[in-house]
Amino acid sequence: MNLKAILQEKFGFEQFRPGQEAVIRDVLDGQDTIAILPTGMGKSLCYQFPAALMDGTTLIISPLVALMEDQVAIMKKNGEKRVAALNSFLSYQEKQQVLRNLPAYKFIFISPEMLVQKKIMQAFKRIQLSLIVIDEAHCISQWGFDFRPDYLRIGEVFHEHERPPILALTATANQKVVEDIHHYLKLSNPIIHRQSVDRPNISYSFVKVDREDEKLEWLKNHVKRTVGPGIIYVASRKKADEIASLLQMLDISIASYHAGKEQEDRAFIQEQFINGELQWICSTNAFGMGIHKDNIRQVIHAHIPQTMAGYIQEVGRAGRDGEQSAATLLFTPEDEGRTRFIMQEDLPTETEIRHYNHLLAENASPTEAAQLAGISETSMRIIEYYRERMVVDAVIQQINALIQEKETQLQKIIRFVHTRVCIRKEILAFFDERQQALQAVCCSNCHSLDDTWLAKTAEDSGKQALNWRERLALLL
Amino acid sequence: MELSSILLKIIDQLDGERTIYAGYHLLRGKRSGQTLQDVEYYGLKPYFHIIPNCSKEIYDEAVNKLCQAHLIYFAADSFAHTTEKGKMEAQAIAEPQFNGWNYRGRELLFFSRLSLIVQAASHLKAGEPSFMPIQKNVEVQSFVKEFARSYSLKDPVFASTLKEELLHCMEKSGMTEEQKFILIHRLSGYRLTGWTWDQLSEQLQYPVANVRLLYIESLHRILKVIEASKDMALLPKIAENIKVTSYLTESANKTKQLFEMGLPMTAIAGRRKLKMSTIEDHFVEMAINDQKFPLTQFVSEAEAQAVVDKVRQIGTKRLRILKDQFPALSYFQLRLILGARTGGERS
Numbered sequence: 001m002n003l004k005a006i007l008q009e010k011f012g013f014e015q016f017r018p019g020q021e022a023v024i025r026d027v028l029d030g031q032d033t034i035a036i037l038p039t040g041m042g043k044s045l046c047y048q049f050p051a052a053l054m055d056g057t058t059l060i061i062s063p064l065v066a067l068m069e070d071q072v073a074i075m076k077k078n079g080e081k082r083v084a085a086l087n088s089f090l091s092y093q094e095k096q097q098v099l100r101n102l103p104a105y106k107f108i109f110i111s112p113e114m115l116v117q118k119k120i121m122q123a124f125k126r127i128q129l130s131l132i133v134i135d136e137a138h139c140i141s142q143w144g145f146d147f148r149p150d151y152l153r154i155g156e157v158f159h160e161h162e163r164p165p166i167l168a169l170t171a172t173a174n175q176k177v178v179e180d181i182h183h184y185l186k187l188s189n190p191i192i193h194r195q196s197v198d199r200p201n202i203s204y205s206f207v208k209v210d211r212e213d214e215k216l217e218w219l220k221n222h223v224k225r226t227v228g229p230g231i232i233y234v235a236s237r238k239k240a241d242e243i244a245s246l247l248q249m250l251d252i253s254i255a256s257y258h259a260g261k262e263q264e265d266r267a268f269i270q271e272q273f274i275n276g277e278l279q280w281i282c283s284t285n286a287f288g289m290g291i292h293k294d295n296i297r298q299v300i301h302a303h304i305p306q307t308m309a310g311y312i313q314e315v316g317r318a319g320r321d322g323e324q325s326a327a328t329l330l331f332t333p334e335d336e337g338r339t340r341f342i343m344q345e346d347l348p349t350e351t352e353i354r355h356y357n358h359l360l361a362e363n364a365s366p367t368e369a370a371q372l373a374g375i376s377e378t379s380m381r382i383i384e385y386y387r388e389r390m391v392v393d394a395v396i397q398q399i400n401a402l403i404q405e406k407e408t409q410l411q412k413i414i415r416f417v418h419t420r421v422c423i424r425k426e427i428l429a430f431f432d433e434r435q436q437a438l439q440a441v442c443c444s445n446c447h448s449l450d451d452t453w454l455a456k457t458a459e460d461s462g463k464q465a466l467n468w469r470e471r472l473a474l475l476l
Numbered sequence: 477m478e479l480s481s482i483l484l485k486i487i488d489q490l491d492g493e494r495t496i497y498a499g500y501h502l503l504r505g506k507r508s509g510q511t512l513q514d515v516e517y518y519g520l521k522p523y524f525h526i527i528p529n530c531s532k533e534i535y536d537e538a539v540n541k542l543c544q545a546h547l548i549y550f551a552a553d554s555f556a557h558t559t560e561k562g563k564m565e566a567q568a569i570a571e572p573q574f575n576g577w578n579y580r581g582r583e584l585l586f587f588s589r590l591s592l593i594v595q596a597a598s599h600l601k602a603g604e605p606s607f608m609p610i611q612k613n614v615e616v617q618s619f620v621k622e623f624a625r626s627y628s629l630k631d632p633v634f635a636s637t638l639k640e641e642l643l644h645c646m647e648k649s650g651m652t653e654e655q656k657f658i659l660i661h662r663l664s665g666y667r668l669t670g671w672t673w674d675q676l677s678e679q680l681q682y683p684v685a686n687v688r689l690l691y692i693e694s695l696h697r698i699l700k701v702i703e704a705s706k707d708m709a710l711l712p713k714i715a716e717n718i719k720v721t722s723y724l725t726e727s728a729n730k731t732k733q734l735f736e737m738g739l740p741m742t743a744i745a746g747r748r749k750l751k752m753s754t755i756e757d758h759f760v761e762m763a764i765n766d767q768k769f770p771l772t773q774f775v776s777e778a779e780a781q782a783v784v785d786k787v788r789q790i791g792t793k794r795l796r797i798l799k800d801q802f803p804a805l806s807y808f809q810l811r812l813i814l815g816a817r818t819g820g821e822r823s
């Protein structure tokens with residue numbers, strides 16, 4: 001089959017990006033497939049393409065409601081109207097409407113929580129599914145950076161012999177995570193496609209300073225004289241607001257972005273950034289997933305991220321257009337403790353688990369018990385998953401293992417930021433890869449990194465306040 | 477427009493008969509019996525629900541500001557009073573044109589509809605039929621979908637008509653230039669994205685809270701113009717069902733239905749498994765809001781009249797004082813009379 005002709009005709013792309021064609025062929029052959037393609041390299045095409053050639057519905061399991069909504073909106077924008085999303089944010093009526101019309105949709109996005117509900121499952125039994133896609137499949141692994149307990153249940157929903165092929169997609173999975181994907185999704189002899197995580201057009205630098213306030217000085221200096229568009233990742237909402245307003249005072253076109261802002265303002269910031277009306281975003285890790293902006297030139301971390309995989313995902317938002325881009329990690333020795341605190345904050349302690357268990361024995365509902373025991377919702381779902389399978393002592397052991405794993409991950413990234421060898425090489429090694437070729441512009445450890453290209457030549461255009469009459473005239 | 481000056485007006489109107497947090501509940505639009513009664517008794521309908529997400533910190537900050545400026549003080553009974561200076565200042569503040577009681581947050585729904593329609597029309601005008609909707613709310617999206625069935629958004633006449641109507645309403649509403657700036661900058665279109673509250677605040681050099689108040693007031697102004705006008709094609713359609721039609725809380729509405737079926741109050745409480753005091757609150761709510769509330773099923777006409785006269789004579793609506801004057805009437809009966817007969821202006 002001439003897939004390339006279809007690519008040009010149906011999707012308007014000249015050629016496949018590395019890895020896409022091979023994945024698509026295996027999916028079309030009906031094989032279970034695991035595809036590990038770097039961020040922004042076009043994983044969505046790996047299911048949209050086969051779906052276009054197959055009858056029936058493609059089901060896509062996606063971890064975040066916002067991500068799901070963005071994907072649905074993008075597909076609609078690109079002219080595919082037979083798309084729906086099923087998630088807990090729909091009203092009862094909206095849900096019913098989608099469920100009544102299931103066969104009419106070519107693509108259905110669903111959250112894992114929703115998928116495991118009996119009624120929903122039965123509804124899916126009645127339609128012809130041609131492909132099941134697990135997006136961001138690393139969420140299934142307890143050893144991954146983004147563990148979502150509900151992902152563990154996906155494998156239990158579909159039975160090996162009665163289901164269409166499964167395609168698991170992720171940007172970041174080392175061997176251990178791939179094994180988990182295989183095991184928990186109960187895949188049968190999956191074909192694994194792995195593209196190198198290396199992004200040759202991204203250069204890496206580490207900047208170590210002694211104190212928190214030196215970070216600010218560094219940022220002021222750096223952002224003032226280098227090009228955007230860029231993202232500055234920070235550890236907390238408060239920091240995001242603080243840094244954004246400081247840089248704004250220097251006439252830098254910047255806004256903060258985090259889950260504490262109201263929905264409309266978040267939409268504005270995202271849109272302004274994509275449109276180029278805003279040059280910089282200072283954000284918690286709430287920003288990024290599902291953002292489609294090709295020309296991000298810089299990603300700066302002003303803290304030590306929690307895991308390598310998370311770091312790579314965030315860095316991968318830079319340079320999707322293939323042009324030279326820069327990733328900078330700015331840290332102080334104190335960051336280690338801060339990051340550890342944030343990581344462990346939302347995992348329950350032994351006392352909390354016992355208290356929770358005790359409350360359940362007294363007939364409290366899981367939600368009530370979690371609230372009373374001071375356990376976060378994610379933790380509650382993790383505990384519930386294990387509780388259905390083992391006694392409480394074993395649950396505690398499991399959670400302790402998780403805490404330890406987090407610490408291991410943290411130690412890995414701490415070692416990473418202190419490395420003296422090539423940063424790129426370290427990243428590849430983390431994902432069980434060996435470095436292929438040296439990059440001309442590599443990293444701050446290799447040779448003195450040439451970043452003259454980063455220098456800003458013109459002032460940011462920024463937002464110009466129009467008078468309201470002019471603006472209204474432009475709008476309508 | 478500042479929270480503290482609005483608060484000063486509210487405290488002045490509450491006339492030293494309420495604690496400081498009555499204003500807080502009023503601004504947030506709390507639908508409890510007490511707040512709903514206060515709204516009516518003290519003529520505070522305009523301010524109801526105009527800052528639904530008002531935080532305690534912001535509120536306390538405004539309170540402190542008034543205290544420090546010696547505009548209000550707290551008496552031994554912990555009620556908030558305006559000082560002489562405060563009274564004068566309150567009178568001097570221009571009357572803002574809020575209409576919170578009638579919209580209760582639905583003015584935002586109006587603006588969301590408008591925003592999505594403008595975004596769509598703007599993109600169509602630029603020859604770009606697809607865009608990422610800035611409004612994610614499904615209710616808003618389906619309204620606009622429905623709307624687009626009746627009006628051709630891509631017709632250039634549509635865009636210019638909408639623009640003319642907006643200009644006309646903004647002009648006629650008497651809003652300030654700043655308010656026009658805010659409204660138009662909260663809209664998005666082709667290559668022109670709306671501004672966040674922070675960005676507006678930065679530009680206008682007001683705190684975010686003030687910008688929002690200006691925004692809400694401008695919406696109330698514009699809706700008033702739309703409702704009164706007869707010759708506009710689009711905006712009245714976009715403002716359809718924005719004004720609240722049932723002023724009762726949902727729960728009070730259920731109680732009302734049972735009452736209209738002929739059930740006595742105790743039976744309603746039993747049927748609905750609610751406390752008697754809650755049912756009483758519902759009846760007071762009905763008395764306030766329902767012009768046809770059968771007050772004389774609960775008190776005689778003479779009693780009602782006597783209470784009304786007394787309120788005028790002694791100039792207070794405080795229950796404890798009235799109860800001393802009318803020992804034969806229950807608190808509940810007094811509340812019904814006050815609700816049905818002495819409310820502020822009814823709109």
Ligand SMILES: Nc1ncnc2c1ncn2[C@@H]1O[C@H](COP(=O)(O)OP(=O)(O)OP(=O)(O)O)[C@@H](O)[C@H]1O
Nearest residue numbers: 013015016017038039040041042043044045171290
């Ligand atoms: N073969 C191709 N040629 C050109 N552009 C492509 C091709 N395939 C995909 N793209 C574009 O690449 C962009 C990123 O695609 P997509 O969202 O599928 O990436 P992703 O791998 O899922 O990223 P993420 O890791 O962020 O989830 C999209 O704008 C898409 O249209």
Ligand SMILES: [Mg+2]
Nearest residue numbers: 043044135136
């Ligand atoms: Mg993706």
Ligand SMILES: [Zn+2]
Nearest residue numbers: 422442443446
């Ligand atoms: Zn290197």
